[in-house]
Amino acid sequence: MAPTPTLTLLWRDGSEEAVRASGESTVLEAAESAAIGLPFGCRTGACGTCAGRSVEGTVQYNRPPRALKTRHSEAGYLLCCIARPLTDCQIEVGADVRAEMVSNPWK
Numbered sequence: 001m002a003p004t005p006t007l008t009l010l011w012r013d014g015s016e017e018a019v020r021a022s023g024e025s026t027v028l029e030a031a032e033s034a035a036i037g038l039p040f041g042c043r044t045g046a047c048g049t050c051a052g053r054s055v056e057g058t059v060q061y062n063r064p065p066r067a068l069k070t071r072h073s074e075a076g077y078l079l080c081c082i083a084r085p086l087t088d089c090q091i092e093v094g095a096d097v098r099a100e101m102v103s104n105p106w107k
């Protein structure tokens with residue numbers, strides 16, 4: 001039987017929500033099944049819109065996270081649309097995470 005890790009979603013306003021993630025669910029799917037809306041675009045790991053940042057836990061990808069550079073992965077960023085929690089995880093989520101990952105050339 002597939003494990004069902006607990007996924008704790010941390011928002012930058014200090015709130016958090018815990019959902020269960022079946023062994024096959026991505027972070028995004030687990031959140032959606034609990035009626036929690038996370039930002040997303042392509043859902044294929046290509047655009048980076050769904051970026052989160054791991055605080056604790058381990059995730060696995062079934063396809064390469066193309067929207068992440070090596071430095072992003074090393075800094076703990078992950079793609080919620082294709083990352084599957086393998087263990088209990090705490091992940092920072094929301095548009096602010098994506099904003100901090102990509103420098104804004106207009107400011």
Ligand code: FES
Pocket residue numbers: 039040041042043044045046047048049050051067079080081082
């Ligand atoms: S929604 Fe595009 S990388 Fe996740």
